[in-house]
Amino acid sequence: MxxxxxxxxxxxxxxxxxxxxxxxxxxxxxxxxxxxxxxxxxxxxxxxxxxxxxxxxxxxxxxxxxxxxxxxxxxxxxxxxxxxxxxxxxxxxxxxxxxxxPFAPDWTWTRHADAGAAADALPSGAAVFLATGPGTVEPFLDRGLTLHCRRIDPAPAREGVNWIVGAPPFTDSEERALLALLGVTHLVAKDSGGDRAKLNAAGDLGIAVHIIDRPxxxxxxxxxxxxxxxxxxxxxxxxxxxx
CATH class of the missing domain: 3.40.50.720 (NAD(P)-binding Rossmann-like Domain)
Incomplete structure (x- = not known):
């Protein structure tokens, strides 16, 4: 046995x-x-x-x-x-x-293998909402981008980055209001699944969505x-x- x-x-x-x-x-x-x-x-x-x-x-x-x-x-x-x-x-x-x-696929999204590839695809002058966490900021710096990065905990000021402090869950309307207030033109997110509020808001506002694929x-x-x-x-x- x-x-x-x-x-x-x-x-x-x-x-x-x-x-x-x-x-x-x-x-x-x-x-x-x-x-x-x-x-x-x-x-x-x-x-x-x-x-x-x-x-x-x-x-x-x-x-x-x-x-x-x-x-x-x-x-x-x-x-x-x-x-x-x-x-x-x-x-x-x-x-x-x-x-x-993972998120259900959306043909309007642009997909990338990693953060570096996503950063390379963004046009200079873009207003970017980085919803991938502070650990992925580096590839997006010094590219002529207006960069807004969401994080859970407060952090010291960093040149070239506007920290947005907040923890999920977020509603579609909250995300829509935030993205509109910031004048975001491009959203960068991971294919982490779960909460789709930021993606729904970006779709409503006509914001270009860039997704970083899973490892x-x-x-x-x-x-x-x-x-x-x-x-x-x-x-x-x-x-x-x-x-």
């Missing part, structure tokens, strides 16, 4: 999907992990560690006693996912990637279904004694 081994399930979090998943993990031995990219992350209501693992060796050490890994990081957290797939494969630890589904698939099983991800956690997580 083949016995299923249960223990602590490590949930790599940081997304809305991870929050929804963790909210359903009461009574299960799970540990959520946040990279610490935001100053005030939302409470996941399960035991949570904050901060990086300290490279591959630190991640291997963190897997001691872990029965499975549920990777619910952002679809563009490619380096984290590649490392996790590789190490879980080497150590024969069950792995599942929970990623939100290549890192391997490992993947699902867009939170219920399937929860079933994976329940399969591999032991039940806590006080429940």
């Amino acid at each position: 083949c016995w299923r081994v249960t223990g602590k399930v490590l949930i790599l979090a940081g997304t809305r999907e991870a929050r929804l998943l963790c909210a359903s993990c009461g009574g299960l031995d799970v540990l959520a992990s946040l990279a610490g990219a935001t100053e005030a992350p939302r409470d996941l209501h399960v035991p949570t560690r904050v901060g990086g693992f300290g490279g591959a060796s630190g991640f291997v050490a963190a897997l001691d006693g872990v029965s499975a890994v549920l990777d619910a990081t952002h679809p563009y957290a490619a380096a984290i996912t590649r490392r996790t797939v590789r190490i879980c494969g080497q150590r024969d630890i069950p792995y599942l990637r929970l990623a939100r589904a 290549a698939h890192a391997g490992g099983e993947e699902t867009h279904d939170i219920d399937q991800a929860l079933a994976f956690v329940r399969t591999h997580a032991r039940k806590l004694a006080d429940h």
